[in-house]
Amino acid sequence: MKCARCLLRLQGLGSVVPSARTANRYAYLLQSTTAPVLTKPLVAFNSHGEASRHFHGSSAWAKSSPPSSDLKEKEKEIDKSLLSRDELFERVARNAKTKAAFDKAIEAFTKRDRRRRGHVEFIYAALQKMVEFGVERDLAVYNRLLDVFPKEVFVPRNFIQRMFNHYPRQQECAVQLLEQMENHGIMPNVDTKVLLVQIFGEKSHPMRKYQRLMYWFPRFKHVNPFPVPRLLPSDPVDLARLGLTRIANDLDAKVTVYQMPYTDITETGEEITLPHIVGTQSPDQVELLAKHDPSRPVFVEGPFPLWLRNVCVHYYVLRADPLPPGEKVEEPYDPERSLYYPLELSLELERDMGDLGDDFDVEDLDEGPVFAMCMTGQGDQATLNQWISGLQEANAVLGRVPTLFRLDAGPRELQSPAGESHRPHPPPETDPCVPGDEGGAGPARQEVDVTLEEEPQHSRGVKQ
Amino acid sequence: MSLSRIARHPRAGLLGCIHQQLFLNPSSLPGGADTRPMSRVPYRRPGEPKDNRPPWKKIKFDFAKGVEGVGRQMMLLKKELLDPLVGPEGKPMLEHMLEQNRVVWEFRGPECLEQWSVSSDREIGGQSEAYLKLGRNDNTCLLYGSLNAAPPRDGETRYSGYCTLRSKQRLCSFDRKTHFDWTSFNTLHLRVRGDGRPWMINLAPENYFSHQKDDIYSYFLYTRGGPYWQDVKIPFSKFFLGHRGRIQDDQHHLWLDKINTIGFTLGDKVDGPFQLEIDFIGVCKDYAHTEEFAYEKYKRNPEV
Numbered sequence: 218m219k220c221a222r223c224l225l226r227l228q229g230l231g232s233v234v235p236s237a238r239t240a241n242r243y244a245y246l247l248q249s250t251t252a253p254v255l256t257k258p259l260v261a262f263n264s265h266g267e268a269s270r271h272f273h274g275s276s277a278w279a280k281s282s283p284p285s286s287d288l289k290e291k292e293k294e295i296d297k298s299l300l301s302r303d304e305l306f307e308r309v310a311r312n313a314k315t316k317a318a319f320d321k322a323i324e325a326f327t328k329r330d331r332r333r334r335g336h337v338e339f340i341y342a343a344l345q346k347m348v349e350f351g352v353e354r355d356l357a358v359y360n361r362l363l364d365v366f367p368k369e370v371f372v373p374r375n376f377i378q379r380m381f382n383h384y385p386r387q388q389e390c391a392v393q394l395l396e397q398m399e400n401h402g403i404m405p406n407v408d409t410k411v412l413l414v415q416i417f418g419e420k421s422h423p424m425r426k427y428q429r430l431m432y433w434f435p436r437f438k439h440v441n442p443f444p445v446p447r448l449l450p451s452d453p454v455d456l457a458r459l460g461l462t463r464i465a466n467d468l469d470a471k472v473t474v475y476q477m478p479y480t481d482i483t484e485t486g487e488e489i490t491l492p493h494i495v496g497t498q499s500p501d502q503v504e505l506l507a508k509h510d511p512s513r514p515v516f517v518e519g520p521f522p523l524w525l526r527n528v529c530v531h532y533y534v535l536r537a538d539p540l541p542p543g544e545k546v547e548e549p550y551d552p553e554r555s556l557y558y559p560l561e562l563s564l565e566l567e568r569d570m571g572d573l574g575d576d577f578d579v580e581d582l583d584e585g586p587v588f589a590m591c592m593t594g595q596g597d598q599a600t601l602n603q604w605i606s607g608l609q610e611a612n613a614v615l616g617r618v619p620t621l622f623r624l625d626a627g628p629r630e631l632q633s634p635a636g637e638s639h640r641p642h643p644p645p646e647t648d649p650c651v652p653g654d655e656g657g658a659g660p661a662r663q664e665v666d667v668t669l670e671e672e673p674q675h676s677r678g679v680k681q
Numbered sequence: 682m683s684l685s686r687i688a689r690h691p692r693a694g695l696l697g698c699i700h701q702q703l704f705l706n707p708s709s710l711p712g713g714a715d716t717r718p719m720s721r722v723p724y725r726r727p728g729e730p731k732d733n734r735p736p737w738k739k740i741k742f743d744f745a746k747g748v749e750g751v752g753r754q755m756m757l758l759k760k761e762l763l764d765p766l767v768g769p770e771g772k773p774m775l776e777h778m779l780e781q782n783r784v785v786w787e788f789r790g791p792e793c794l795e796q797w798s799v800s801s802d803r804e805i806g807g808q809s810e811a812y813l814k815l816g817r818n819d820n821t822c823l824l825y826g827s828l829n830a831a832p833p834r835d836g837e838t839r840y841s842g843y844c845t846l847r848s849k850q851r852l853c854s855f856d857r858k859t860h861f862d863w864t865s866f867n868t869l870h871l872r873v874r875g876d877g878r879p880w881m882i883n884l885a886p887e888n889y890f891s892h893q894k895d896d897i898y899s900y901f902l903y904t905r906g907g908p909y910w911q912d913v914k915i916p917f918s919k920f921f922l923g924h925r926g927r928i929q930d931d932q933h934h935l936w937l938d939k940i941n942t943i944g945f946t947l948g949d950k951v952d953g954p955f956q957l958e959i960d961f962i963g964v965c966k967d968y969a970h971t972e973e974f975a976y977e978k979y980k981r982n983p984e985v
Binding site: 400429433436437440441442443445460463464465466521522523524525526527529532534536576577578579580582584587590 | 782784787789817818820821870876877878879901903904905906907908909910928930950951953954955956960961963965976
């Protein structure tokens with residue numbers, strides 16, 4: 218209790234400390250110029266005690282600076298040294314922003330001054346530059362940064378120091394470094410621990426932070442039931458394959474590449490780029506589609522977004538409207554579908570007089586069956602038509618079913634809240650009828666662009 | 682008293698995802714949203730002047746509002762008085778005792794959206810947007826918008842980028858607080874459809890001390906994406922305690938007798954549009970699950 222209150226009070230005091238330090242610097246200058254009497258109270262002001270050991274003030278100044286030098290000049294010099302911390306990185310970055318360059322900047326800083334003056338500012342600057350240099354997910358770099366702290370200086374040596382927040386500014390800096398590690402999902406290792414013990418001691422705040430990371434990170438490491446690899450494939454076809462296997466929700470689903478992307482130059486010199494078309498369909502979906510009543514249309518809808526870590530891909534869905542309630546037929550299970558165990562059990566299990574069952578009392582949402590999904594590089598009707606004709610090989614019924622396209626122009630933008638603003642409607646695609654490419658497969662497929670007939674707003678966004 | 686208690690008041694949010702759940706200004710919301718409850722102190726952005734108006738000036742006196750309110754309160758009072766005659770929570774005793782599952786929130790009409798409030802980091806100066814509306818057939822709820830993790834340029838805020846949906850405090854007659862009592866259940870059951878982004882589910886229990894008012898129990902909700910609905914069952918034992926975005930050192934399991942609100946937060950630091958569709962939120966009893974708490978609760982030696 219007592220310790221806690223002291224710590225709180227010191228939090229407030231921590232903000233005073235830096236100013237006390239600078240005051241000390243000036244005290245040295247003043248000492249050389251004016252009266253030596255001034256130093257005494259100022260040293261007493263140094264809240265950490267041990268003025269001699271931690272006095273980073275200005276041994277260099279005391280040696281080099283002529284006594285006549287002005288305070289203002291000194292201030293300029295300090296400013297310059299502050300600037301150079303950022304500058305260190307900028308100078309290094311002129312060639313290439315790589316890990317090697319980052320390391321070089323750290324090395325330059327550590328070599329420059331044995332006392333590591335201004336290391337807190339340097340570390341803060343480095344933390345900000347990390348993303349720029351692309352090293353934000355590199356544990357070794359974090360450890361090197363921690364290594365910049367001078368060792369054993371900030372370790373509390375007696376119980377009073379341990380009780381108070383010893384060197385709060387440095388501890389805060391280290392905590393922020395660990396926090397950045399946490400934000401990028403990097404788990405510290407034993408080297409980090411050894412460094413922290415060397416720098417701040419066993420029971421410091423950074424050490425606590427380290428312990429928290431080590432406790433919680435392994436716990437939540439594998440909680441995601443739908444993991445996404447850290448490095449996503451750069452090839453769009455592979456990416457589409459990954460996304461489709463994820464959303465298919467069926468291990469039997471088969472991913473088919475209907476068209477590989479390639480660029481071709483025609484005789485006239487025109488460049489034709491054919492987008493990739495990757496689709497997926499599971500045996501269940503094939504079965505559903507085979508049972509589909511050919512007089513009812515099927516719809517190609519999309520694009521719908523799917524996020525894989527930080528990449529957004531869009532997919533299209535082939536689906537039908539739900540059957541009207543009167544036409545639904547409950548099909549009995551075929552007992553020969555599984556010879557190992559019964560697929561249906563009708564036992565009279567009156568367990569309790571008030572047994573309410575395990576089902577939630579909500580109406581089922583019937584949104585109609587989904588027959589297939591695809592991803593393509595170019596979401597226009599011609600490309601999707603190609604997908605449908607590719608699907609026809611496995612699903613002959615598609616030749617007889619009218620296919621309607623309900624497409625949105627391009628990747629879906631943020632839908633405006635209804636009634637607030639009316640965005641101009643994107644121009645509908647202008648070719649309402651693309652000739653069916655499979656001639657003779659039943660009546661010619663009827664393609665109607667129903668974009669206009671739907672609601673004028675893009676509120677269709679999520680009806681899937 | 683331990684250090685961990687002190688660590689409860691950090692300067693800025695750490696775990697970006699369980700940022701403070703705050704409410705958006707009413708002006709920036711499409712219908713169905715309202716302001717923050719009176720009991721919560723609003724977030725004051727750095728540099729913003731303090732609101733020094735006396736409390737009585739903030740109250741809107743309106744005769745029409747009063748008349749409308751009396752009718753509603755009387756209905757609530759009637760229900761409150763008559764329900765115990767049937768049984769607990771207006772259900773027969775037997776049904777109450779043998780209840781296996783309960784649908785707490787479902788979205789079957791526009792009036793259901795009034796139980797929810799949406800907010801985003803707009804309130805702290807960020808640029809995310811979040812909106813709530815009914816889904817395609819008016820029987821789901823769709824939370825959509827876009828996330829932007831750029832922190833506000835006020836020199837103090839370090840992290841930004843969250844969007845949240847939070848249920849409103851349940852009130853009984855005369856605007857007294859009531860709570861959900863889920864002690865006979867052990868699992869949260871949701872049916873959702875997302876777009877592959879990870880969300881966080883936050884349960885806020887009622888606490889006694891005022892310094893615990895921001896205590897929130899959280900767990901993750903991972904969405905698969907795609908056109909299929911996803912049934913998610915999360916045992917209450919998995920929820921861990923956090924306070925103002927920081928996971929706490931001394932954990933305790935969630936007490937289910939007084940649950941105030943449930944919230945969904947997105948804060949995965951990826952800029953872009955998002956959507957989450959919720960069919961219903963319920964609680965159920967899973968007899969196969971016996972765990973009380975998934976994390977260590979022992980007293981550490983030495984205490985931190």
